[in-house]
Amino acid sequence: MKSVFPALRRPLPLALLGLALFQAAPALADKLPDPAANKDSGVWTASSGSSPVFSPVNDQDAILAKQGAAIFAKACASCHDHPQGRIPPSNSLGFRSPESIVGVLTTGPMKPMAMLAGLNADDIRAVATHLTGRQPGTGPKPLPNLCTTPGAPVRIGPDDWPFLARDQSNSGHQSHPGIGAADLPRLKLKWAYAYPGGIGSEPIVAGGRVFTSTGTGDVVSLDAQTGCTRWTYATERSIRRVSVGAPASQPDQPLVFVGDTKGTVYAIDANTGTLRWKTEVEDHVLTRLTASPTLAGDRLFVPISSMEDPLTHDPDYPCCTFRGGVAAIDVTSGKLLWKTHTIAQTPKPTGKKSARGQPLSSPAGAAIWTPLAADVKRQVVYAATGESYDMDNPKGAYAIMAFDMATGAVRWQQSALPPAKVRDAECKARGEDTDCRNIFGFGSPPLLADLPDGRQLVMAGQKYGMVYALDPDRKGRIVWRNKIAYGGDVGGVMYGMASAGGQLYVPVGDVDALPGKNPGAVVKLNLANGRELWRTPAPPPHCSWGERGCHAAQSASVALLPDFAFVGSWDGHLRAYDNATGKILWDTDTAGKFPAVNGIDAEGGAVSGYAQAVVNGAVYVVSGAASQRRPGNALLVYTVDGK
Known part of the structure; x- marks a missing residue:
């Protein structure tokens, strides 16, 4: 995101600032459609700039994408066009689903930046459409796929994988994998x-x-x-x-x-x-x-x-x-x-x-x-x-x-x-x-x-x-x-x-x-x-x-x-x-x-x-x-x- 802090001319503690903003701001996610699966539509085209260009599939998407492009250029491009560290580059953002873009800006790690930049639900929707070529909520949604029979009680065994690196030591080693x-x-x-x-x-x-x-x-x-x-x-x-x-x-x-x-x-x-x-x-x-x-x-x-x-x-x-x-x-x-x-x-x-x-x-x-x-x-x-x-x-x-x-x-x-x-x-x-x-x-x-x-x-x-x-x-x-x-x-x-x-x-x-x-x-x-x-x-x-x-x-x-x-x-x-x-x-x-x-x-x-x-x-x-x-x-x- 582009700088979202220039208005802070006094050294207000960030924890207090964030708490006040979270309490005062509307629940952006409540105004957005239910998340859908990552299934893009449209066609990628070449771009002379660093930001990705995804051709929308209809006029409504194109209008909203144009609005989103202006918002992205003003609020986001300075960081994503010149990424440092773990900031994703602009040309990788279009690979995401529009729902994931919305999630990152409304409930994810970029929520504080989006709120401080003054982005509302419509702005976020437009940015997601610009980056991915379709509006959030317009793709097919996953089924609940609930199990039809009861499962056995969960018992963690010695050959399970309960941690990221399998065990408390982070060994990454599975001695009994069941395959060779x-x-x-x-x-x-x-x-x-x-x-x-x-x-x-x-x-x-x-x-x-x-x-x-x-x-x-x-x-x-x-x-x-x-x-x-x-x-x-x-x-x-x-x-x-x-x-x-x-x-x-x-x-x-x-x-x-x-x-x-x-x-x-x-x-x-x-x-x-x-x-x-x-x-x-x-x-x-x-x-x-x-x-x-x-x-x-x-x-x-x-x-x-x-x-x-x-x-x-x-x-x-x-x-x-x-x-x-x-x-x-x-x-x-x-x-x-x-x-x-x-x-x-x-x-x-x-x-x-x-x-x-x-x-x-x-x-x-x-x-x-x-x-x-x-x-x-x-x-x-x-x-x-x-x-x-x-x-x-x-x-x-x-x-x-x-x-x-x-x-x-x-x-x-x-x-x-x-x-x-x-x-x-x-x-x-x-x-x-x-x-x-x-x-x-x-x-x-x-x-x-x-x-x-x-x-x-x-x-x-x-x-x-x-x-x-x-x-x-x-x-x-x-x-x-x-x-x-x-x-x-x-x-x-x-x-x-x-x-x-x-x-x-x-x-x-x-x-x-x-x-x-x-x-x-x-x-x-x-x-x-x-x-x-x-x-x-x-x-x-x-x-x-x-x-x-x-x-x-x-x-x-x-x-x-x-x-x-x-x-x-x-x-x-x-x-x-x-x-x-x-x-x-x-x-x-x-x-x-x-x-x-x-x-x-x-x-x-x-x-x-x-x-x-x-x-x-x-x-x-x-x-x-x-x-x-x-x-x-x-x-x-x-x-x-x-x-």
């Missing part, structure tokens, strides 16, 4: 599900159910065998991640845990879909919970992030007041037990002004974008933090941190920010005129890995392309480091690594790779010393949707099985890599259209971010979870012979 390398040629699509309004979160598979969230903000429970819907729970905001678990004191009462884009955590009964409790963990107006909570015992640990970091590039924004953090919640009652910020100091006005005269505050930043790793043995949770929002380099940013489970005290932290001379040389080599320290933050969750001799290491993958091994028994002392990728603000080692048997498997998503260098790869490292055992470059990208947004970066989390590893790619392909040699054993394109169990087409796209859940011989793949490239709305389930 010999089964790969026979994998076929069993069923597909079309996410209403686009993809919300990854599939979590446990107790015979698939738990996930949709672009409309609904949390859904699907039958793992057929894809029929067991229940739906409507939240108040967008949901980006899901996890499931049973409290240690109530093992027969499994709960689904989600966090929204307003800082609220929900616990939902896994069997019935009824709300057990919801708790706000952060009230900053730009809070966004992007990582799933982690359950350990009777405590739920929640990482906290925000959407303030893209606004650090806006000279009209009074930067910055958000600090990342970790919160602990009693899982049986929903009571907030403690919250610890990654940066200990409270932000205060610095007396400095931005280029446009806005007041500046610090310290700020160090958001936690990815799940925590729970270390029950040492009674700590590990977090990987992002960049500082200013130039002060506060303690807690660019770091791996260990928080005491009982008190929230910081046991230790290890910074991964290189010295100033190294940073300056790196930025100069990359052609950056200003500090490029954002590449030194972490976009991959920490991983507690086991060595064959019984020792453990905390592994961390950095956007800079560096992989670190830290000793958890020596206050995070760095045991080894290995730079395996060129890196970048949205690149290097992103999302999830995987480990088993003293080996580490790392995806490389070098979006900013130098000319002639392969932007994607899978790398296997020796866990004990960091030595590279093999590296398999990504094949040249072949995208079924064409050249727009086609890329070979491999930014998806690794799903590691005994014989091979599944890794997705931005070109829409899912591949299986032989664990011993790195040879590609199997390759399938997930970016097509697939008839879905809920009555409309599921359409795939880039495979990014999420790992593939592998449970009882079935491979659950999310295709299209990508804001930077080709979005989609597909959950695809592959089994041997499709049975």
Whole structure:
């Protein structure tokens, strides 16, 4: 969005500002049609500018699209035409459904910006029509597809996939997948599900159910065998991640845990879909919970992030007041037990002004974008933090941190920010005129890995392309480091690594790779010393949707099985890599259209971010979870012979 803060000539606290705006503004979503599936109509045409052009299919759409183009140019283009960090480029927005555009601006992460820009429901509808070529609510809607027979009670088993990276350690390893390398040629699509309004979160598979969230903000429970819907729970905001678990004191009462884009955590009964409790963990107006909570015992640990970091590039924004953090919640009652910020100091006005005269505050930043790793043995949770929002380099940013489970005290932290001379040389080599320290933050969750001799290491993958091994028994002392990728603000080692048997498997998503260098790869490292055992470059990208947004970066989390590893790619392909040699054993394109169990087409796209859940011989793949490239709305389930 273009600057939406120039009218703020006094340093009003953002949390209070956001609260006042939320209370005073009309409910935009209530004025909009029901969300529909991601099914575009119309024809793409060439554009001399950076914004996409989609030819509307009728005069009414064309009139509204023209209005939306003017609104987009005034309120949105300055950021999306010149994207920084995680801001999606303009030419990727047209791949979304109009319903997902509306959702992002009315209940999703861009709601504060839309409200501060003064966009009403009609404005948002026009922008969505401009970007996608049709009005929201005019496409086919998914069917409820309710299950007709009662399901068995949910019981979470040892071979289920209840977390993003399968377990509390974020190992990404499934020791009993139910399939082997010999089964790969026979994998076929069993069923597909079309996410209403686009993809919300990854599939979590446990107790015979698939738990996930949709672009409309609904949390859904699907039958793992057929894809029929067991229940739906409507939240108040967008949901980006899901996890499931049973409290240690109530093992027969499994709960689904989600966090929204307003800082609220929900616990939902896994069997019935009824709300057990919801708790706000952060009230900053730009809070966004992007990582799933982690359950350990009777405590739920929640990482906290925000959407303030893209606004650090806006000279009209009074930067910055958000600090990342970790919160602990009693899982049986929903009571907030403690919250610890990654940066200990409270932000205060610095007396400095931005280029446009806005007041500046610090310290700020160090958001936690990815799940925590729970270390029950040492009674700590590990977090990987992002960049500082200013130039002060506060303690807690660019770091791996260990928080005491009982008190929230910081046991230790290890910074991964290189010295100033190294940073300056790196930025100069990359052609950056200003500090490029954002590449030194972490976009991959920490991983507690086991060595064959019984020792453990905390592994961390950095956007800079560096992989670190830290000793958890020596206050995070760095045991080894290995730079395996060129890196970048949205690149290097992103999302999830995987480990088993003293080996580490790392995806490389070098979006900013130098000319002639392969932007994607899978790398296997020796866990004990960091030595590279093999590296398999990504094949040249072949995208079924064409050249727009086609890329070979491999930014998806690794799903590691005994014989091979599944890794997705931005070109829409899912591949299986032989664990011993790195040879590609199997390759399938997930970016097509697939008839879905809920009555409309599921359409795939880039495979990014999420790992593939592998449970009882079935491979659950999310295709299209990508804001930077080709979005989609597909959950695809592959089994041997499709049975």
